[in-house]
Amino acid sequence: MQNAKTVRRVNVGLIGLGTVGGGTLQLLAQNSRLIADRASEIVVKRVCNLDIPYTEAKIAELGLTETTATSDYHDLVNDPEIDIVIELIGGIHPALEMVKAALSAGKSVVTANKDLVASHGAELFQLAAENKADFLFEASVAGGIPILKALKDSLAANNIVEIMGIVNGTTNYILSQMSHTGADFQPCLQRAQELGYAEANPTNDIEGFDAARKMAILASIAYNANITEDMVYVEGITKISKFDIDYAAQLGYVIKLVGLARPGADSETTAENSVEVCVYPLMIPLAHPLAAVNDVFNAVFVEGDALGQSMFYGRGAGSLPTASAVAGDVIAAARHILNGTKGGYGLRLFAQRQVLPIGECYNKFYIRLMVQDKPKVLAQIAEAFAASDISLDSVIQKRVMDSGLAEIVLITHQVKEANLQEAVERLHRLSCVDCVASLIRVKGE
Numbered sequence: 024m025q026n027a028k029t030v031r032r033v034n035v036g037l038i039g040l041g042t043v044g045g046g047t048l049q050l051l052a053q054n055s056r057l058i059a060d061r062a063s064e065i066v067v068k069r070v071c072n073l074d075i076p077y078t079e080a081k082i083a084e085l086g087l088t089e090t091t092a093t094s095d096y097h098d099l100v101n102d103p104e105i106d107i108v109i110e111l112i113g114g115i116h117p118a119l120e121m122v123k124a125a126l127s128a129g130k131s132v133v134t135a136n137k138d139l140v141a142s143h144g145a146e147l148f149q150l151a152a153e154n155k156a157d158f159l160f161e162a163s164v165a166g167g168i169p170i171l172k173a174l175k176d177s178l179a180a181n182n183i184v185e186i187m188g189i190v191n192g193t194t195n196y197i198l199s200q201m202s203h204t205g206a207d208f209q210p211c212l213q214r215a216q217e218l219g220y221a222e223a224n225p226t227n228d229i230e231g232f233d234a235a236r237k238m239a240i241l242a243s244i245a246y247n248a249n250i251t252e253d254m255v256y257v258e259g260i261t262k263i264s265k266f267d268i269d270y271a272a273q274l275g276y277v278i279k280l281v282g283l284a285r286p287g288a289d290s291e292t293t294a295e296n297s298v299e300v301c302v303y304p305l306m307i308p309l310a311h312p313l314a315a316v317n318d319v320f321n322a323v324f325v326e327g328d329a330l331g332q333s334m335f336y337g338r339g340a341g342s343l344p345t346a347s348a349v350a351g352d353v354i355a356a357a358r359h360i361l362n363g364t365k366g367g368y369g370l371r372l373f374a375q376r377q378v379l380p381i382g383e384c385y386n387k388f389y390i391r392l393m394v395q396d397k398p399k400v401l402a403q404i405a406e407a408f409a410a411s412d413i414s415l416d417s418v419i420q421k422r423v424m425d426s427g428l429a430e431i432v433l434i435t436h437q438v439k440e441a442n443l444q445e446a447v448e449r450l451h452r453l454s455c456v457d458c459v460a461s462l463i464r465v466k467g468e
């Protein structure tokens with residue numbers, strides 16, 4: 024049994040003192056006694072940040088007498104007393120070089136850097152294993168929500184049937200605002216920028232790239248494979264109009280930007296061990312638990328063959344919520360050091376899996392068309408779908424415009440996406456079709 028009086032202490036180096044770095048330093052200081060009781064004393068020995076006066080002021084503000092500032096990360100990596108390096112600068116370079124240097128020096132690394140893990144994860148897991156170090160990154164997906172540890176450990180006995188995640192707070196805020204106020208995309212984006220949720224250049228969020236990186240990480244863990252962000256099919260939310268939001272509500276759905284990972288559907292071209300990993304706007308039935316996830320909140324809905332359905336909900340960004348995940352990883356790494364199990368617990372991405380091209384995936388679709396308001400138009404549209412072997416669930420004629428065009432909303436049954444694309448090509452060729460205004464996937468049964 025551990026002697027309660029044994030001094031357990033682990034020294035840490037922190038790189039980056041932005042929103043998450045500042046929150047992590049604060050959390051480790053404010054809950055230091057609790058953390059010492061649960062694991063060990065954790066001392067941030069050095070903070071690496073380019074702005075030294077700011078860093079020193081922050082250290083003084085938190086009353087950290089054992090912490091010094093540096094602008095050179097080598098001061099952390101080369102310090103034999105530092106056991107764990109926390110990387111919180113984000114982006115690929117120089118974060119990649121810093122993390123590699125720390126792992127190569129045998130130090131465990133904790134990061135919140137989704138860009139790095141989603142593109143260089145496998146290489147870093149390997150380097151960590153070679154150096155018997157931990158490489159932990161809970162904060163890289165859905166901020167403070169403990170989903171990676173849940174997938175890796177608590178659900179390790181399950182085949183993962185499906186992961187559906189709302190993993191980007193900015194787009195969830197924008198879509199929630201569109202639903203609640205009836206406003207269109209641009210004013211809601213502007214509001215998100217005014218509130219500091221969306222960045223001045225919002226591309227990574229609104230085009231779905233941020234969510235794609237998180238889905239690559241989730242899918243890699245769930246399916247034991249090296250799935251990188253470039254393998255993830257992505258559509259963002261910029262084409263979603265207030266009309267679609269309104270029709271979705273009338274039909275009993277809400278539109279969310281969803282990341283999806285699941286085993287590939289059966290088809291003649293599908294390998295048994297294939298997976299689908301995608302990010303796109305999805306119409307979710309109002310009764311689904313994800314439909315109630317609003318504003319900047321994130322949630323990851325996981326179905327396991329043993330567990331059944333579960334949902335992990337919380338804040339996907341922000342200083343202390345993200346610091347909560349970072350500090351949790353630091354505590355885990357400290358425990359492994361003190362128990363002599365450091366580096367014994369890394370990810371093994373052993374499976375070879377094909378990520379299915381989007382054309383091979385199956386979904387129901389909502390389609391909004393602008394057409395001539397005259398006889399036989401519906402018959403021609405139905406023929407275009409039938410020619411691509413697509414069966415329609417419902418067809419609703421909505422508004423007739425001043426221009427003389429009519430708006431038609433259709434919902435298909437489950438279709439292979441390649442067939443749907445073929446039908447859309449046929450629609451474009453029909454003279455009675457003015458345009459295909461929207462095409463949105465619908466969550467099936």
Ligand code: HSE
Pocket residue numbers: 190191192193194220228233339340
């Ligand atoms: N920009 C992200 C979001 C937060 O809006 O959820 C960091 O991953």
